[in-house]
Amino acid sequence: MLKMEHVAVNIGDRIVLRDVNLHIKPGEVHVLFGPNGSGKSTLLGAIMGFNRYKITAGKIWFKGQDITDMPVDARSRLGIGIMIQRPPTVRGVSLRQLAAICARGDISVNIEELAKAVNMDAFLDRSANEGFSGGEIKRSELLQLMAQNPDFVMLDEPESGVDLENIALVGEAANRILERKNLSTAQQRRERIKAGLIITHTGHILDYVPADIGHVLYGGTISCNGNPQEMLDCISKYGYQHCIRCSTEGGGSQ
Ligand code: ADP
Numbered sequence: 001m002l003k004m005e006h007v008a009v010n011i012g013d014r015i016v017l018r019d020v021n022l023h024i025k026p027g028e029v030h031v032l033f034g035p036n037g038s039g040k041s042t043l044l045g046a047i048m049g050f051n052r053y054k055i056t057a058g059k060i061w062f063k064g065q066d067i068t069d070m071p072v073d074a075r076s077r078l079g080i081g082i083m084i085q086r087p088p089t090v091r092g093v094s095l096r097q098l099a100a101i102c103a104r105g106d107i108s109v110n111i112e113e114l115a116k117a118v119n120m121d122a123f124l125d126r127s128a129n130e131g132f133s134g135g136e137i138k139r140s141e142l143l144q145l146m147a148q149n150p151d152f153v154m155l156d157e158p159e160s161g162v163d164l165e166n167i168a169l170v171g172e173a174a175n176r177i178l179e180r181k182n183l184s185t186a187q188q189r190r191e192r193i194k195a196g197l198i199i200t201h202t203g204h205i206l207d208y209v210p211a212d213i214g215h216v217l218y219g220g221t222i223s224c225n226g227n228p229q230e231m232l233d234c235i236s237k238y239g240y241q242h243c244i245r246c247s248t249e250g251g252g253s254q
């Protein structure tokens, strides 16, 4: 689904990421851990193609196509979607209009129904994100993602600023977007296509969305890969320093 090889990313003249390698297969959900400022949002933004992030080396492929130099709207049409950490207020454009733009004329998309699923039906005719609380902004982003229905879904700290009551709702919506539900047989799980990359600090989202592989971003690059829950336990206990030790001791595979 997504492959990155030796990718380096600059913001202005500053090197934020270097030599990033990542391979996400169809049906897989990966989790990205890393301290504040380590470049997690930069990595997601570079995959989406936001022009603030300059890819200075390496290549990104999506569904076998080289998207390294592709503009953001073309990547979105190919099936990449993102829930950004701090989306802007879009004054004068209602949440309903924004969701309709995300749906790109797909008449099977019922915006009212999707808005109800994330408890945002009362917000549809307000300017997108204007005066929304932290949790409302996250639910507004989820509504737009559901309307877009991308094959590859990136969630940047979906649970931050969301109170405990709403965490379950955010988790359910993320599961719905990733089609992680109602897959009871091994056959159904094998046929699952939708893939994702989730940034989480607290790991709360992992209580709802089962993840397959975890990575740690440290020192501008991905330094560890492993079981997401074990990594989260390890980071909570020993901190990110442990990850450097792990990667410098060779391997970097666990
Ligand atoms: P994370 O999501 O892991 O907290 P970010 O990707 O947001 O980290 O940021 C990585 C680094 O890039 C940080 O040091 C941050 O200050 C810097 N950065 C992010 N956005 C900008 C920007 N627009 N201009 C300059 N520096 C930026």
Ligand code: MG
Pocket: 040, 041, 042, 085, 156
């Ligand atoms: Mg971030």
